[in-house]
Amino acid sequence: xxxxxxxxxxxxxxxxxxxxxxxxxxxxxxxxxxxxxxxxxxxxxxxxxxxxxxxxxxxxxxxxxxxxxxxxxxxxxxxxxxxxxxxxxxxxxxxxxxxxxxxxxxxxxxxxxxxxxxxxxxxxxxxxxxxxxxxxxxxxxxxxxxxxxxxxxxxxxxxxxxxxxxxxxxxxxxxxxxxxxxxxxxxxxxxxxxxxxxxxxxxxxxxxxxxxxxxxxxxxxxxxxxxxxxxxxxxxxxxxxxxxxxxxxxxxxxxxxxxxxxxxxxxxxxxxxxxxxxxxxxxxxxxxxxxxxxxxxxxxxxxxxxxxxxxxxxxxxxxxxxxxxxxxxxxxxxxxxxxxxxxxxxxxxxxxxxxxxxxxxxxxxxxxxxxxxxxxxxxxxxxxxxxxxxxxxxxxxxxxxxxxxxxxxxxxxxxxxxxxxxxxxxxxxxxxxxxxxxxxxxxxxxxxxxxxxxxxxxxxxxxxxxxxxxxxxxxxxxxxxxxxxxxxxxxxxxxxxxxxxxxxxxxxxxxxxxxxxxxxxxxxxxxxxxxxxxxxxxxxxxxxxxxxxx
Amino acid sequence: xxxxxxxxxxxxxxxxxxxxxxxxxxxxxxxxxxxxxxxxxxxxxxxxxxxxxxxxxxxxxxxxxxxxxxxxxxxxxxxxxxxxxxxxxxxxxxxxxxxxxxxxxxxxxxxxxxxxxxxxxxxxxxxxxxxxxxxxxxxxxxxxxxxxxxxxxxxxxxxxxxxxxxxxxxxxxxxxxxxxxxxxxxxxxxxxxxxxxxxxxxxxxxxxxxxxxxxxxxxxxxxxxxxxxxxxxxxxxxxxxxxxxxxxxxxxxxxxxxxxxxxxxxxxxxxxxxxxxxxxxxxxxxxxxxxxxxxxxxxxxxxxxxxxxxxxxxxx
Numbered sequence: 001x002x003x004x005x006x007x008x009x010x011x012x013x014x015x016x017x018x019x020x021x022x023x024x025x026x027x028x029x030x031x032x033x034x035x036x037x038x039x040x041x042x043x044x045x046x047x048x049x050x051x052x053x054x055x056x057x058x059x060x061x062x063x064x065x066x067x068x069x070x071x072x073x074x075x076x077x078x079x080x081x082x083x084x085x086x087x088x089x090x091x092x093x094x095x096x097x098x099x100x101x102x103x104x105x106x107x108x109x110x111x112x113x114x115x116x117x118x119x120x121x122x123x124x125x126x127x128x129x130x131x132x133x134x135x136x137x138x139x140x141x142x143x144x145x146x147x148x149x150x151x152x153x154x155x156x157x158x159x160x161x162x163x164x165x166x167x168x169x170x171x172x173x174x175x176x177x178x179x180x181x182x183x184x185x186x187x188x189x190x191x192x193x194x195x196x197x198x199x200x201x202x203x204x205x206x207x208x209x210x211x212x213x214x215x216x217x218x219x220x221x222x223x224x225x226x227x228x229x230x231x232x233x234x235x236x237x238x239x240x241x242x243x244x245x246x247x248x249x250x251x252x253x254x255x256x257x258x259x260x261x262x263x264x265x266x267x268x269x270x271x272x273x274x275x276x277x278x279x280x281x282x283x284x285x286x287x288x289x290x291x292x293x294x295x296x297x298x299x300x301x302x303x304x305x306x307x308x309x310x311x312x313x314x315x316x317x318x319x320x321x322x323x324x325x326x327x328x329x330x331x332x333x334x335x336x337x338x339x340x341x342x343x344x345x346x347x348x349x350x351x352x353x354x355x356x357x358x359x360x361x362x363x364x365x366x367x368x369x370x371x372x373x374x375x376x377x378x379x380x381x382x383x384x385x386x387x388x389x390x391x392x393x394x395x396x397x398x399x400x401x402x403x404x405x406x407x408x409x410x411x412x413x414x415x416x417x418x419x420x421x422x423x424x425x426x427x428x429x430x431x432x433x434x435x436x437x438x439x440x441x442x443x444x445x446x447x448x449x450x451x452x453x454x455x456x457x458x459x460x461x462x463x464x465x466x467x468x469x470x471x472x473x474x475x476x477x478x479x480x481x482x483x484x485x486x487x488x489x490x491x492x493x494x495x496x497x498x499x500x501x502x503x504x505x506x507x508x509x510x511x512x513x514x515x516x517x518x519x520x521x522x523x524x525x526x527x528x529x530x531x532x533x534x535x536x537x538x539x540x541x542x543x544x545x546x547x548x549x550x
Numbered sequence: 551x552x553x554x555x556x557x558x559x560x561x562x563x564x565x566x567x568x569x570x571x572x573x574x575x576x577x578x579x580x581x582x583x584x585x586x587x588x589x590x591x592x593x594x595x596x597x598x599x600x601x602x603x604x605x606x607x608x609x610x611x612x613x614x615x616x617x618x619x620x621x622x623x624x625x626x627x628x629x630x631x632x633x634x635x636x637x638x639x640x641x642x643x644x645x646x647x648x649x650x651x652x653x654x655x656x657x658x659x660x661x662x663x664x665x666x667x668x669x670x671x672x673x674x675x676x677x678x679x680x681x682x683x684x685x686x687x688x689x690x691x692x693x694x695x696x697x698x699x700x701x702x703x704x705x706x707x708x709x710x711x712x713x714x715x716x717x718x719x720x721x722x723x724x725x726x727x728x729x730x731x732x733x734x735x736x737x738x739x740x741x742x743x744x745x746x747x748x749x750x751x752x753x754x755x756x757x758x759x760x761x762x763x764x765x766x767x768x769x770x771x772x773x774x775x776x777x778x779x780x781x782x783x784x785x786x787x788x789x790x791x792x793x794x795x796x797x798x799x800x801x802x803x804x805x806x807x808x809x810x811x812x813x814x815x816x817x818x819x820x821x822x823x824x825x826x827x828x829x830x831x832x833x834x835x836x837x838x839x840x841x842x843x844x845x846x847x848x849x850x851x852x853x854x855x856x857x858x859x860x861x862x863x864x865x866x
Contacts, residue, residue, distance in 0.1 A: 045721075045722065047721065053633075053824065055631075055633040055634035056633070056634065056635075061635075062585075062588060062602055064587065064588070064591070065591070142605070144602050144605050144606065146588075146591075146598065146602075147593060147594075147598065148598065149593060149595070149598075198605075198635070199630075199635060203635055204634065204635065204636065218644075218816060219634075219636075219641065219644040219645060219816065220644070220645055220648070220816030220817070220820055220821060220824070221648075221717075221718065221814075221816035222721055224721060240722070242721045242722075244717075244721070244814075245814070245816075246716075246814050247811055247814070247820060247823070247824070248811050248812065248814075250700070251703075251715075251716060251811070251812060251813075251814060254700075254703055254704075254707070254708065254715055254716075255715050255716060255717075255814070257708060258707050258708060258711075258714075258715040260714065260715055260716070260717065291592070421580075421582070422582075422586065422587065423580065423581075423582030423583060423584075423586045423587070423829055424580070424581045424582040424586070425582070425586070426582070426586040426587065426589035426590060427581060427582035427583060427585075427586040427589070428581070428582075429581070429582075430586075430589060431589065431596050431599070440590075441590070442590065443590075443592040444592070445592060446592065446593050454593065454595050460595075462596035466596070467595050467596055467597035468595045468596065468597070469589075469594065469595060469596060538592075
């Protein structure tokens, strides 16, 4: 524990804190005491409600986003990303860059210096061997690693000293910094003598370096974590963190209202409750953007969608704002791109979408798509008719689909709704591009990194034997070249124009019609301080080390 | 008797086998699979999903997967959950207590109240009490539990603030009183429907017995009405209830899907829903076998008990 990095209030600040605790009647008495004790001892507890249950505690096994709620509390990466997209060091003493010599100018040689004052929760010192073990675990052929992207390029991993590790990249790969920022370091000694790393005892009782230690899991109910008083960084300020599983979003919101949970976490407050939530006594509510964008996605292999004018016409026929207002209570923002507005790489100068059914009809007429006997347009024997699919049971999307259906019908285009249960929808049907069109929310980025090679590169279509998720089967040599170029440059300033250009091309080509950038409604009890949304990761607890009661 | 038990045992084994085969087929023949839920994870690739499917043995032919599962099952290994990697029996065991607590208390409430209402309305058939309880039972049976649970939460938690809005206990407390106060609302909501069921059964069973000759004889020989009621009527009317109780055993341990969700109760019903939702096949198969066994055991126990209390029935 380094005192220098801790918040040590002056007498005046301490008095102010006590005053704040005094006027906020909703704060449990325990926390008032905590503030008065000037943060020397972590105190109080916060209960975070999640609508999914965290069950995978080894951060490198295949998992869902809610599991990261535990990972961020129990583990640390070498460095992490703040809401503005800046890296800040955790287990590393500084974030490796070209300027500080951590990364060579060609992006191939990496050197990371580690803190020497970190111990694992079981008291074992943390060293460079643990980092080496973690990076090797990700590509271990017997391990069910959820992600190998980037790690597979790492070669010549060398432990120079307990506090220094170096490696070479097989090729320049700019997104690697962002990948490392979400690669939690796990302890080598926890896997000593373990035959099957997929079933190590560690996986159900994790040992980390993070601000909170594993205490217990009550299956189907909650996970309890306790303060790591030996934490090397700022915090923790809470004695206990409880991650409570509440499977129904209506119930989650109700328990937020009654005060059973202090923070309404993952899946958050639903848009239909937003208006009421703002009026709740003693609760703070905030709308924050996420990196997921909603789109009407085309299978570019289908003859109906080959013609750019058709895609443009369909875009003009969509009343995006009406959908956002009528179905999503105006919470999300319309967008023209896959890049979130909050990103450094966001292109704000893309042409604005115009809702104009007359223009849509004119475009189709111009391209030679003439209405047939049944009123549906056709050209060269191809009827302008297609199916549209999404997850059945997603009521908002299902209503949006009916909206699209009507809008398209008005311009002489037939859209048939054909929805599928999630396990079917997102299996081969999606991956192998067996659909005509889909309504989908996608995050194509890796944390703050703008690289989307796995989604937009022409070699990434599984339908064409590729390994990625280019389910549009979108093929544009110019985009391929730009993605390759951007992935090899290290400096954000040099990369930026490339990604602005990619967005411009995607907006012009329209392999998907961008509808809106998702926003979530966060809610927490008055008095919870330090809670901050971070668009660069998927979960509320990314900075839980700094949470406390006012 | 021994022959009878052996026969029932072999019948059960065959039944369990058929249940497992059908269950496995239904789960696995549906397109998609346990990995498709990870598709929309940022940065997920087809390559990664294919590799993991291979590592988990999901791309082996289905008959091989089934035989593999069956062979392990016979040896007592129910497999491991895809979600948390724990053995299925351990996963079930961890959810059993919550369900037993909730279902146990709600069943106790419903049996006691339901039996009482049933007898009373049978004895006073055609009175206001009888009609009122009949109507009430129909209403209770028709209300969706989900809706009723939410209404109860709005009334007693949000509006009146008397009871917690759900959960089995307060994290960090967990005293007996804490459990009790959390138990009130969910067990009452569940009991409401069950009281209706039990009272209807008990009413008709009592009416049935009341019209029997031996009741008339008992009355005719001048037995005290109370003795006639308790010894001759209620005693005999309870016999069919044993069979009903036997049928309730799977429900008792299988949990309540809806109630457990509304009240965030970490029991078996929720485990089943989550297992289905996350395509956790080993857990779903485990729960299927578990409830199949309960159905068989519950029926057998009921048959044996009925034979024990009713001298007219012989098992052979």
